[in-house]
Structure formats: C-alpha cells, structure tokens
Amino acid sequence: MKMITHLKSALLFFGLLAVVSCGNSDDDVQFNPNLDNDLGIGQAVDDCIDLGSDELLLSIQDKFTTLPGKVSVFFRVTDVTGNPVAGLTADQFTIYEQGRNDDCFKTISPSESLARISPNSQVFTNHTLLVLDLSNSVLSSSLTELKSASSSFINNVMDSQQSDSFQMAIFWFDGQDILHELHPLTPSREALLEAIDGITPEISDDPSTDLYGAVIKSTEAAESLVQESSESNTIGAASVVLFTDGTDQASRYREQDALDKVAEANSNISFFTIGLGTEIDTQILESVGKTFSVFAGNKEELETTFNQLSQKVSERANSFYLFEYCSPKRDGSGENNLVIQVVRGSQQGAVQTRFDASGFTGGCQ
Known part of the structure; x- marks a missing residue:
C-alpha cells in the first residue's frame, strides 16, 4: 500500500x-x-x-x-x-x-x-535534445569534426546501462521551416551514435540557416516532454543543446520571438549553446544558451568543447x-x-x- x-x-x-575559448565567465552564467x-x-x-x-x-x-x-x-x-x-x-x-x-x-x-x-x-525523467546546425557552411567545412564531437558528447552523457528515465533525441536544422528529426528519443547510446555516423553532406537541400526557427521548435519539443512527464506523475526535466556556426539567415522568425520563447520556457528546461567560428553572434547565443554557452574558435576545438559540456550535463543529472x-x-x-x-x-x-x-x-x- x-x-x-x-x-x-x-x-x-x-x-x-566556463570552458574553452570565449565561453561565459562564471559571473555571466545564468543559473535557474x-x-x-x-x-x-x-x-x-x-x-x-x-x-x-x-x-x-x-x-x-x-x-x-x-x-x-x-x-x-x-x-x-x-x-x-x-x-x-x-x-x-x-x-x-x-x-x-x-x-x-x-x-x-x-x-x-x-x-x-x-x-x-x-x-x-x-520519480524522475531527464531528456536531452541535441540540435545540430547542418547548413551548408557546416556540411562543407566542419562535418567530420562535428560528427566526432557529437559522438563524444553522446558517449559521455548516455549511460551504457539503458534506462527509459534518461533518453536523448537528435534534431538538425538548415534553411527549411522544419526541425528535422535525425533520431527520436531513445535510451540507446548505440542507436544515437549510428544516427550521427549516418550524416552525409547530401542531407540538406537548403543551404540557409533557420536558427530562430530551430530555437522556437526545440523549445516547444522540450516543453511537450516536460508536460508528458507531469501527466504520467513523474518529474520531468529537459535539456536543449544547440550547436551552430553562424547566424540566422532565413529571417523566417523574429529574433525577439526566439529569445522570448527561451525566457518564458518551463524552468525545468535548461538551454545550452555551442558556437563555432567567427561568424556567430555571441550575444544571441548567450541569450539562447541561458544556462550555459561556449564558443570554439575553430573546428579542432569542437570535441574538447562538447566533452566539457557533457561533463556538466552529467553533473546536473547526478545532483x-x-x-x-x-x-x-x-x-x-x-x-x-x-x-x-x-x-x-x-x-x-x-x-x-x-x-x-x-x-x-x-x-x-
């Protein structure tokens, strides 16, 4: 009874x-x-x-x-x-x-x-949404490094002992008005690694970057997961981890709408951003990555950056x-x-x- x-x-x-290169300093990080x-x-x-x-x-x-x-x-x-x-x-x-x-x-x-x-x-479910920019600039110049870094992130975050209470999904975006699903939520590390390995330069048909659309759609997906957990009488947490090497080019959604979406999100959702290169808008990425943002100066730093971030994600789950x-x-x-x-x-x-x-x-x- x-x-x-x-x-x-x-x-x-x-x-x-803070980690790597130009990441947030301790005083800049916003903690929920x-x-x-x-x-x-x-x-x-x-x-x-x-x-x-x-x-x-x-x-x-x-x-x-x-x-x-x-x-x-x-x-x-x-x-x-x-x-x-x-x-x-x-x-x-x-x-x-x-x-x-x-x-x-x-x-x-x-x-x-x-x-x-x-x-x-x-009593607890913890879901991570890995959201990758696969616009033309990434596919043509840093895809190999991104795949390696993403695989390291998955290996570090996902336990080899599968549990339905801790799952990850992978999404990607380009210039289309779609948050593409590379792999749905799963507790399987192997399935996620296989999905990353299957990314090819031909995956995208639109070379533009719908960054704000990806922010809005991934936040809505995280909100739905937290709500589903609540309806099943468990406490739900979600993490949105978004990578990009540029700024929003599609101009389909307003910058302020994307920032408002993050600011008003359920407080059980955390937001991380990883920026690569010199064409990113660090101020925007820091606002979107209100939990933590980090920037790699070049593609060779990506794996180190992803690894450090994965350590922090794991620490959160184990607290x-x-x-x-x-x-x-x-x-x-x-x-x-x-x-x-x-x-x-x-x-x-x-x-x-x-x-x-x-x-x-x-x-x-």
Whole structure:
C-alpha cells in the first residue's frame, strides 16, 4: 500500500562553469535553480534547530510515504551559486524529526533508520535534445569534426546501462521551416551514435540557416516532454543543446520571438549553446544558451568543447537524489516535521518538510 503526495515544483538546472575559448565567465552564467533560495516544496529550517548558514541548497521536488513506515524525499542539491552537487552518499545526510511532543527536532539514528540513496528513476525523467546546425557552411567545412564531437558528447552523457528515465533525441536544422528529426528519443547510446555516423553532406537541400526557427521548435519539443512527464506523475526535466556556426539567415522568425520563447520556457528546461567560428553572434547565443554557452574558435576545438559540456550535463543529472529512511513515528502520531541536512566537507545545507505517519508500523526495510 502506498500513499503518494506528488507535489511538483518548477525548478532546475545546472550551474556550469566556463570552458574553452570565449565561453561565459562564471559571473555571466545564468543559473535557474535557487537564485532566490528556492527550496521547491520545502521550507527554511525552524530557528529552534541551529544548523548554521546554508552553503548547500536542497530543493525538494517530491515526497511520499510507503507503508509500513518508509519516508521518501526527492530533491536536488546545489551550492549557493547554482552549481550542481553530485556524488553525495547516504552517510553525508542527517535526519531530524519533530513530533507532537517535541519542542524541537530530534536526531534520528542512521543505523536504526536504514537511511539510503535509492535509484530515482521511479520519480524522475531527464531528456536531452541535441540540435545540430547542418547548413551548408557546416556540411562543407566542419562535418567530420562535428560528427566526432557529437559522438563524444553522446558517449559521455548516455549511460551504457539503458534506462527509459534518461533518453536523448537528435534534431538538425538548415534553411527549411522544419526541425528535422535525425533520431527520436531513445535510451540507446548505440542507436544515437549510428544516427550521427549516418550524416552525409547530401542531407540538406537548403543551404540557409533557420536558427530562430530551430530555437522556437526545440523549445516547444522540450516543453511537450516536460508536460508528458507531469501527466504520467513523474518529474520531468529537459535539456536543449544547440550547436551552430553562424547566424540566422532565413529571417523566417523574429529574433525577439526566439529569445522570448527561451525566457518564458518551463524552468525545468535548461538551454545550452555551442558556437563555432567567427561568424556567430555571441550575444544571441548567450541569450539562447541561458544556462550555459561556449564558443570554439575553430573546428579542432569542437570535441574538447562538447566533452566539457557533457561533463556538466552529467553533473546536473547526478545532483538529484531520492533519499529514503524508515521513520520511528507510528500510526496515530499524525503530521510530523522533518529536516534533512547534508554535509560536504566544510559546507552544509538543510531543508524542512512534513510527512504523515498514518498507518505506520514496524518492519520497514
């Protein structure tokens, strides 16, 4: 029997550092999560428990309980500037509960609570849309390097152990009013690599560049994925990773419409741009790549650029945690307050929430 309270939060995404050539500096990168100390569906910790100032921020995305007594909380951890914090383990978390008879919070023993970090696939889907400029300038001068860089990106981002909760799709654009699908969403690294390998210089019939159209259409595709996840009672995140070596030439869509589309997108969508060469408009690409933008001066730098970006994408995905423990509270105790604290070196952070212990008994595993 399961009691599930799905309370969705609109937040995310990655804090990313500048890389290669003329990429954004740390001060220029715009981070969606936690700019206003966003705790998701959590709240600030009660003053009665003095844990110190927060250098790490926990943003609760969802929470639920499972009989006979398990409490599960799904959250994301970042530092105060929005950089994702990956690789945390259960022993770095401390649990505090406050019941009806407690003036303040009491520490729950880690050994008795069987606290653990569990796979989060049951409550989280993460989709990446790789969008490639295959206009004539790319096809005629840097296709080999782009294919190699894209393959490295796929190898780094996609786990060899397939999971439907983490998938990637590949799209491309030229001068046509179409966002061409090279390969639909798939958890298969091999299928994506095969699709990249199959790109030829003859793939495009229009040498122009419909950059703004690609931005608008890929954003709409990402919005649909997040909505589909919500409708299936999971938390959905999407990343749009767009590569180009030039500016919009088709003039089919207005620049401002494309920028507005990105600015108004669901906050669970992150945007990355990679620019190549001297003909790009860095200001536009920085606006579109509001999560992170990076520029390679020449085609020889492409693979390094893609690799560094893939590392940041992976860090983002691994900064989400499904933390579970067995509560000592029992049926009849009603609503209880809960604080989860994480410590990493000299840094700590905590968030407060509540859970209902109705039906709780012993025997939680």
